[in-house]
Amino acid sequence: MLLEESGEPTYRSQKDGKIDLLTNRRFQRYHSECHVCHGPEGVGSTYAPALTDSLKTMNYDDFVAVVSSGRVVQTPGGADSVMPALGDNKNVMCYLDGIYTYLKGRSDGVIPRGRPAGKDPKPAALGEAENDCLAG
Template sequence: MTKPVRGWFVSGMLPASAGAAALILAAALSLPAPVLAQEQAPAAAAPAPVEKEKDELGKYTLPDGDPTYNIQPDGTMDWYTYSGYRRYHAECHVCHGPDGMGSSYAPALANSLKTMTYAQFMEIVVNGKQNVGVGTADQVMPAFGENKNVMCYLDDIYVYLKARADGALGRERPSKREDKTKAYTANENQCFGRPS
């Protein structure tokens, strides 16, 4: 069996198990509606709200310590998410597109962060990444480990993109935000080597 072209159906290229699956699907669809209804599993319960903690910098974290966003029902967001919006559009959108939507040569981070962990995100941003032979051209993400305009705001950028990936934040410019804390400003100054 030859490999099908990436993402495209090629006639005669399905494994034998696909034919059996098609027969089972056809048989199931031919059952009367009440029988189908009896076979369906009950809907899953909505997930429980995730517990978040807020530290003195104003950063919200999950129980595992990973940073996360905090957006209130009225649209007010934490400082890190707001700052991440600003930093993303200053440093990342040139390649990855506005609002993490991607471009012709860089992936949509609003999609990537649906499955990417915080540790994986940090690894790629700090050290870069190269995908050879992906699509029609190689993809190269340069390393930003020595760029303070990225590294001093890495958590901010992550939580903004995570909020976009989770559908908690739309494409519009954020209008309501928490204030920047003094501890955040001191940490920012320290990262850049500026006096407090």
């Protein structure tokens, strides 16, 4: 995972400025874990906000905090608006930096809608880190 000077993960490859491999792959994770509520490619739904808008102002730490701990907001209509706490869900947490960079790239208008092009093989080190996280 590439890091900005701030320590936040970024979708840009430092070498050539292209969108990095991990970000491309996290398109799929977003779609398996978040799409059902937050809509395709982060555009939002009647039920949950557009994360492409949220990340225009929300920073990385706040993003991780909301996803880990969830949030319940009462609405005037009576039904609570519930973001589930996903901190125990390894299929989310082991991939969260990549989900973040994918959404951040969408929010910045750098990553287009649709399935990202390019199918580079997954680097061995990345596969190992993921397996350790999933097993740990």
